[in-house]
Amino acid sequence: MKTLFEKYRPSTFDEVLGQDKAVKKVKTLLSRSWGGRAWWISGASGAGKTTIAQIIAAQGADGLYVREFDSADQLSTSEIDKIEQDMHYFAPGKGGRAYIVNEAHGLRKAIIRRLLGLLERIPNHVCIIFTTTKIGESKLFDDQIDANPLLSRCAKIELTNQGLAKVFAEHCRQIATKENLNGKSLQSYVKLAQNCKNNCRQMLMIIESGEMLE
Ligand SMILES: Nc1ncnc2c1ncn2[C@@H]1O[C@H](COP(=O)(O)OP(=O)(O)OP(=O)(O)O)[C@@H](O)[C@H]1O
Ligand SMILES: [Mg+2]
Structure with a gap:
């Protein structure tokens, strides 16, 4: 049996509560293109970051081709090699491939460096989505000199904790x-x-x- 929070996880943008501004920005960007870009979704824990990431992913990629990393340390250099190989090929079904990296504040320097190159060459049928808490994000900046170039390559979506x-x-x-x-x-x-x-x-x-x- 599913936990309550999984059972009631929104599967459409309309079901995402209290994040109208962020959702509007996401929809505007999506209307331009689904793929070819990376996203950086930040906000408090349990406000809807992973949920929104999954909804974005599902718009262009079938479930089998949405790869979710629960934490940044699961994204090893060999995983990045694999993403680089796979991303050249269209996936069956909707055609797209999506990669979600949760807890992105845990990204290590060596991985960030690899990502900087990769994010410059994302094909139109691929999207990469990072999610992190605000506190995690500022910690990433404290610890990593290369965090800024990484974020500047992403569409930034900030979730509110107000209201x-x-x-x-x-x-x-x-x-x-x-x-x-x-x-x-x-x-x-x-x-x-x-x-x-x-x-x-x-x-x-x-x-x-x-x-x-x-
Ligand atoms: N804005 C929202 N509208 C409706 N339900 C929500 C919303 N945000 C969170 N939830 C509920 O809480 C659960 C957890 O949300 P989610 O995984 O998106 O949080 P998160 O922001 O990624 O948190 P964390 O930083 O802890 O990973 C969802 O499965 C859903 O049931
Ligand atoms: Mg999450």
Whole structure:
């Protein structure tokens, strides 16, 4: 069985809550071209970075051809070699290939250097998406001299942490009700959102453990 947060992960931009500005920017860029570019999505944990990355990826690439790295250290030099080889070929189905690198603040210098070259030559049927928390991003800048050239090669999408408490509270309460896990007022969910620093995943995990039952 899927966890609640996976079960209710948005699969379209319309379902992504509280990130209208970022979603609008993504849609504008996508209307120009799906591939041929890298994205850098930053924001707080549980605000929708990986979700948005997956929606972008799915627009141009079939599931089998979306490769997701859960953390930057999974992106080894041999993985980069493989991406460089594969990216010359169209994939079956929608034709595109997408690479999602989560927790991109963990990228090491040697990998960043390889990426700088690779990102200059992304074919139109390939997109590469990095996601990272804001805190991680500034840490990357502290530690790595080459972070700036990397970011300057990416379309930057910044998620907001403003105005999410109420939106996530309503959303999570609806889910809790549907799953017979709700016994509390909307106000309790707003408090939950605040306690979770607007991390929607964390909220849904707490709901799943029955804590919002009477
Ligand atoms: N903006 C949103 N609208 C609706 N649901 C959301 C949103 N953001 C997060 N969620 C819910 O929280 C879950 C986790 O979101 P996601 O994986 O996109 O977070 P993230 O920003 O990548 O966090 P992390 O930095 O911890 O990786 C999603 O599966 C979804 O259920
Ligand atoms: Mg993520």
